[in-house]
Amino acid sequence: MSPLKKAKPKSVPKSFRVDESALIAVEKEAAAQQVSSNTLVNQILIQFSEFERFAKKINTVKPSSFVFRGLLDSADSDKIIELAKTAGSSIPQAFVTAKGGRVDIDSLLDHLRTLSLYAHLYEYSENVNSQEQMVTLVHDFGLNWSIFLIHYITAMFEQLGVSPKLEMSDRSVILSLPAR
């Protein structure tokens, strides 16, 4: 099978009793998004299984993007760097260990994907070719967020003795790792 194509995950039938108010909310949202309630419920459960249950272990909170950006803009860059180094050397390891039981390059890259998918901290794109794996993170949170990400990612990989090549602007961070 082509590396671009991946087998669909197996689905299984299962029935649950749920609060009526929750069901009404899901059906209303599914209708608004023009998808089936089954699809939406499955995606909600995947989000719980892939992210929420591990995020609560690291005491995750969810401020609005307006508040998040405002906090970043008002912070001193040196403090941002200090925080990023501390967070990057502990949080990703705790998250991926809880999720998959191992800390390696693939699990840390998966952590970066997960933060895009479920926490909206940036948009994620990656190109993998025979020479390198290049990951681009694009965001609207300003220069301090790029500074945070650069130092968070550096500290995250430092634990494995890996030093990705990093570049940044006020709205993006690009990291490159040699092909493995």
Added chain:
Amino acid sequence: MKQKSEGFQPVGNAILSLRTLEPSTCSRLEHMLSKVPGIVEVNLNHAADVVQVKFDPTKVTGEGIRTIMKKLGNATSH
């Protein structure tokens, strides 16, 4: 640097936000993106408000897909 075999096929993945798009655009997005040359798979995640795209990076880039989505969003809002 380790070199992969000659048959290695480049792979691209993107996770892009749906938050700037109208629901009516989102419902057409899967169909519209899947017609773009180089895009291999499109999965809308309504719970997470993102679209996950698998693509051939020799034909299209993550930035290119982002630009297409931006244009779709602009076209809908006008």
